[in-house]
Amino acid sequence: MSQSPPDFYIGAPVDPDDLCFRGEFITEIHDHLRNHHLILSAPRRTGKTSVMDYLAAHPHGGFSPISVFVQDISHPADFILLLLDLFHEKHPKWFKDLFAKGSGLIGKVLGRVGEIEAQGFKVTLRQQEPDWRENWKKHGDEFFAQVRKSEHRLLLLVDEFPDMILNMQKHDASLVRPFLAWFRGHRLTPHPKQDHVRWLLCGSVNLSSTLDGIDCLDEINDLMDVALPPLTKEQVIEFVETMLTSRKVSFDPKVPAKVARELGRPVPVFLQMVTQDLYRMAKKAGKPLAVRDVSRAFADLIVTSGARDKLQHYYSRIDMYYPVPKAAAAYALLAKLAISPAGLSRASLFAEFEQSLVQQGDTSPANKRKQVFNQLLRDLENDFYVAEIKAGHFDFSSGLMKQWWRKYYA
Ligand SMILES: Nc1ncnc2c1ncn2[C@@H]1O[C@H](COP(=O)(O)OP(=O)(O)O)[C@@H](O)[C@H]1O
Numbered sequence: 001m002s003q004s005p006p007d008f009y010i011g012a013p014v015d016p017d018d019l020c021f022r023g024e025f026i027t028e029i030h031d032h033l034r035n036h037h038l039i040l041s042a043p044r045r046t047g048k049t050s051v052m053d054y055l056a057a058h059p060h061g062g063f064s065p066i067s068v069f070v071q072d073i074s075h076p077a078d079f080i081l082l083l084l085d086l087f088h089e090k091h092p093k094w095f096k097d098l099f100a101k102g103s104g105l106i107g108k109v110l111g112r113v114g115e116i117e118a119q120g121f122k123v124t125l126r127q128q129e130p131d132w133r134e135n136w137k138k139h140g141d142e143f144f145a146q147v148r149k150s151e152h153r154l155l156l157l158v159d160e161f162p163d164m165i166l167n168m169q170k171h172d173a174s175l176v177r178p179f180l181a182w183f184r185g186h187r188l189t190p191h192p193k194q195d196h197v198r199w200l201l202c203g204s205v206n207l208s209s210t211l212d213g214i215d216c217l218d219e220i221n222d223l224m225d226v227a228l229p230p231l232t233k234e235q236v237i238e239f240v241e242t243m244l245t246s247r248k249v250s251f252d253p254k255v256p257a258k259v260a261r262e263l264g265r266p267v268p269v270f271l272q273m274v275t276q277d278l279y280r281m282a283k284k285a286g287k288p289l290a291v292r293d294v295s296r297a298f299a300d301l302i303v304t305s306g307a308r309d310k311l312q313h314y315y316s317r318i319d320m321y322y323p324v325p326k327a328a329a330a331y332a333l334l335a336k337l338a339i340s341p342a343g344l345s346r347a348s349l350f351a352e353f354e355q356s357l358v359q360q361g362d363t364s365p366a367n368k369r370k371q372v373f374n375q376l377l378r379d380l381e382n383d384f385y386v387a388e389i390k391a392g393h394f395d396f397s398s399g400l401m402k403q404w405w406r407k408y409y410a
């Protein structure tokens with residue numbers, strides 16, 4: 001962490017200089033990367049990209065990192081094009097040394113210096129190979145072959161990887177398995193230990209359930225799962241103390257713990273928003289923050305437009321990622337939970353679920369309904385909406401989200 005007070009970040013990835021609480025996790029990633037390719041999945045706005053940015057800014061273990069954001073990619077050819085383009089941009093000399101020697105297309109394109117300067121590498125590459133799309137495997141193989149001849153090591157940080165797979169599925173489902181199988185082949189041979197290329201795939205959508213749904217789960221079973229640890233209560237308290245103290249704000253010593261309590265599951269972006277709000281309140285009032293100011297800050301937050309956008313996403317993504325009949329049932333369960341004073345039992349949630357299925361005209365047999373319900377509850381837990389607060393009893397995992405849901409959707 002830098003010397004000046006860390007900035008507030010309301011949605012954008014945290015600058016590597018301001019990143020706190022991730023030291024141990026980053027060491028763990030470095031350790032695993034020695035022998036494995038990794039996958040990091042965690043819900044949105046929990047700090048994945050911030051960690052990836054840190055890894056990109058602080059190379060380790062002899063790896064030169066490249067970050068690619070693939071959320072909008074829907075074809076393997078575009079994925080490979082993007083890798084090549086970023087590699088060329090980030091490490092131009094290394095790239096030239098490697099590929100200019102090769103006899104493949106990429107080497108030839110590198111000779112067209114004037115065109116590359118005028119229109120960029122990517123466009124030139126595509127112009128020289130009209131069948132780029134069809135030949136994605138060949139070009140991908142050339143990429144791997146040349147990189148593996150290098151003495152240097154390359155770490156590829158791929159952000160929102162599961163979204164790319166979902167896009168491929170929508171765009172042309174017949175591409176998904178060939179792409180995953182090809183990609184897996186390159187991760188298995190050579191063994192990661194001997195390989196100069198290392199992958200860290202990252203995603204907000206759970207890749208396993210995405211692939212399970214299209215029967216491709218076996219194509220990623222070589223990847224090692226790493227879980228982004230949730231912030232602890234102590235870290236939440238430390239965060240509030242640091243952010244306020246470093247800005248010369250006085251506060252009742254009970255304020256940070258009160259923030260931790262009201263926050264519930266500490267979604268980092270909500271923690272940032274509420275702390276920034278407290279800071280603004282203190283500045284305006286010109287007196288020390290009291291415990292009751294924390295409740296006010298939470299109540300204010302759900303009506304400010306900045307917070308609304310962030311929270312709105314949690315609402316809309318259900319329609320995007322939860323198939324029928326789960327989406328409507330999820331909305332029904334969450335609406336019910338939002339008005340419950342202290343959560344609901346699994347049995348009450350199941351009753352609500354059954355009712356939603358009846359309304360949707362779903363006539364699946366009882367055992368099937370039970371199975372879908374169990375899946376749905378698991379999805380809602382994995383995606384951070386709910387938590388099992390005690391055995392068989394569920395509530396919103398974030399107090400802030402619950403208040404917001406109650407206000408707008410209950
Ligand atoms: N280590 C951290 N400490 C405090 N806040 C964090 C931390 N990491 C992330 N955040 C908060 O989460 C928000 C989203 O971070 P980001 O890395 O983009 O998450 P993701 O990629 O999982 O969506 C940031 O704007 C910031 O508010």
Ligand SMILES: [Mg+2]
Nearest residue numbers: 048049050159
């Ligand atoms: Mg991200």
